[in-house]
Amino acid sequence: MKRFAPGRWLVNGLSVILALFFVTPLMWFIFAPFDPTPNLSVQLPETFSLDNFQTVISNATAMRALLQNSVFISGSVMVLTAALAALAAYGLSRGNIPGRDILTTVLLLFSSVVTGTASMVPIFVLIYNLGLFNTYQGAILTLVGGALPTSIFIMRDFIDGIPKSYEEAAMVSGAGSLRIFRDIALPTLRPGVLVVAILAFVGAWGSFLIPLILIRNADMRPASVAFYQFYGDEGNPNIRAVAAYALLYTLPVLLLYLLVNARYGFRFFGGIKQ
Amino acid sequence: MASVKLAQLRRTFGTVKAVDNVNLDIADGEFIALLGPSGCGKTTTLRMVAGLEAVEGGQIHIGNRNVSTLPARERDVAMVFQDYALYPHMTIAENVGYPLKVRGVPPADLQRQVQLVADRLQIGGLLERRPAQLSGGQQQRVSLARAVVHKAQVTLYDEPLSNLDTKLRLEARAFLKHLQREVGVTSIYVTHDQAEAMALADRIVVMNAGKVMQADSPMAIYRRPANTFVASFIGSPPMNLLPCKVDQAARILRFSDGQSIQWSQSVPAQASDEVTLGIRPEHLHWHAEPAEERLGAEHFVTQALGGESVIVLRLGEHTLAIRQFTDDVPVLPSRVWLSFDPNRVYFYGADGMLLS
Numbered sequence: 001m002k003r004f005a006p007g008r009w010l011v012n013g014l015s016v017i018l019a020l021f022f023v024t025p026l027m028w029f030i031f032a033p034f035d036p037t038p039n040l041s042v043q044l045p046e047t048f049s050l051d052n053f054q055t056v057i058s059n060a061t062a063m064r065a066l067l068q069n070s071v072f073i074s075g076s077v078m079v080l081t082a083a084l085a086a087l088a089a090y091g092l093s094r095g096n097i098p099g100r101d102i103l104t105t106v107l108l109l110f111s112s113v114v115t116g117t118a119s120m121v122p123i124f125v126l127i128y129n130l131g132l133f134n135t136y137q138g139a140i141l142t143l144v145g146g147a148l149p150t151s152i153f154i155m156r157d158f159i160d161g162i163p164k165s166y167e168e169a170a171m172v173s174g175a176g177s178l179r180i181f182r183d184i185a186l187p188t189l190r191p192g193v194l195v196v197a198i199l200a201f202v203g204a205w206g207s208f209l210i211p212l213i214l215i216r217n218a219d220m221r222p223a224s225v226a227f228y229q230f231y232g233d234e235g236n237p238n239i240r241a242v243a244a245y246a247l248l249y250t251l252p253v254l255l256l257y258l259l260v261n262a263r264y265g266f267r268f269f270g271g272i273k274q
Numbered sequence: 275m276a277s278v279k280l281a282q283l284r285r286t287f288g289t290v291k292a293v294d295n296v297n298l299d300i301a302d303g304e305f306i307a308l309l310g311p312s313g314c315g316k317t318t319t320l321r322m323v324a325g326l327e328a329v330e331g332g333q334i335h336i337g338n339r340n341v342s343t344l345p346a347r348e349r350d351v352a353m354v355f356q357d358y359a360l361y362p363h364m365t366i367a368e369n370v371g372y373p374l375k376v377r378g379v380p381p382a383d384l385q386r387q388v389q390l391v392a393d394r395l396q397i398g399g400l401l402e403r404r405p406a407q408l409s410g411g412q413q414q415r416v417s418l419a420r421a422v423v424h425k426a427q428v429t430l431y432d433e434p435l436s437n438l439d440t441k442l443r444l445e446a447r448a449f450l451k452h453l454q455r456e457v458g459v460t461s462i463y464v465t466h467d468q469a470e471a472m473a474l475a476d477r478i479v480v481m482n483a484g485k486v487m488q489a490d491s492p493m494a495i496y497r498r499p500a501n502t503f504v505a506s507f508i509g510s511p512p513m514n515l516l517p518c519k520v521d522q523a524a525r526i527l528r529f530s531d532g533q534s535i536q537w538s539q540s541v542p543a544q545a546s547d548e549v550t551l552g553i554r555p556e557h558l559h560w561h562a563e564p565a566e567e568r569l570g571a572e573h574f575v576t577q578a579l580g581g582e583s584v585i586v587l588r589l590g591e592h593t594l595a596i597r598q599f600t601d602d603v604p605v606l607p608s609r610v611w612l613s614f615d616p617n618r619v620y621f622y623g624a625d626g627m628l629l630s
Contacts, residue, residue: 170326170372171346171347172351173349173372173373173424174376176347187363188363
């Protein structure tokens, strides 16, 4: 016998409304690319067609943006951020640095500033004066700078959770620093590095403002900016192309996640809790 | 295997003297327990021997090498950690074999040695598993195996049994003692559990506030605590300590609640005004009738513990305990008179040191 519980019905009802709110755009995102006549409302296509993709794939600039520029920029940001964050966080966690807790917190505060809209003008001037305007390096460095504080914060928290005794046991066993890093530190850090790397990749992949401002050359722009290919001079979007390109645009991120998850799994090695 | 010598070892953290002028000679093959309350410096001392904590002053010798400034990896010590420190990404075999792998032992030889030690520690069937799949007791044995396979000159134990539950701890203690007999390697064992230290060690070093309070065989430490700290730390319940005044001429002891008793036993010559009388709870006896040499006290509570009972008494503001070995719960009147086993009474001076 179940008792009628009005509170529960209310919660369930609200959940459904909330779910619809989030699911509806996703439905458009999945159906529209295959619809020869899409509009801005969700509708099941009358006929499935791949014409939209053909339009997009035949656009050389858009495809280069997606398969070369975006992959290169995001990949570089990912590798640099993960490597630098791991090293910095290791120092902050294990090193004997005075005020390291405050340092970490202040770093986190900076994260919202560095790549925020408000700082775009100084960043532009800085990059311009460094001679990095209209280069990949300029965009990559700015993106890495933006991703590092949060990454360091996450990594530090992760490293703090790894018992120091792992390294100490290895030291006593006779291992040198390099050996400890390779045999003990790196494998135990890997789950944390993967999380930070994926976050950095996704962040760079989706960033729009920074590449838009720092890269002028249309052939060098990443996919997030290349969406403009499919807007007419008056700003009218070619919905068919935008829909198809949007779907293609998400695939690499999805693939990366699946690959990493299948290969390593996003699980954390626990310490001993007793 | 080698002897270990600590000479005037010092280490401070901020203003705290964690290790304060510790001197200790450990013979080849000896099993030493560093025993003391939290923060007494026992773990810091151990970590300095391991090379995980810098030596601030003094020296550490292992065999005839001065290792004071050597990095941990060159000291040739093995260490068992409180949290076991088993590498989570390696199998049990890889964990146990790691010290050998680092030394470049050929794989076939390494595997043979790992199997040998693992069988001896009864974890031979677990070698392909990972640490997370093992119980606490098994993980503990793996960490022991890693230390044994190392064949180091000294093995260091940092409270290795404190993460186990009581039953497992007793098993592991027996196991460790047996292993120690077989392997016979020089060992330093840090613990805050006096029963563990008593059961395992050839010699116990009691520490407090960074200083060595007493270093002696377990029974000697139990029988003749060198000072009131050791007296009040060792034993369960610990030694009874009662302040009193000695009248040497009249052979009278005066207690703080106004009682005085005849004392025909010998009293150390230095014992004068302010001394502390110490007696173990099992050497104190109660009687229903008074006598000249008996001290009156109020019965407070009796705790029956199975094979023994602990009787708690009040004497003025002081609490005394009697251990009576019986499985009948003793019934006491509200006021009792106490007698002392002769030769089991110790006197401590105003500075807390044993008078003899």
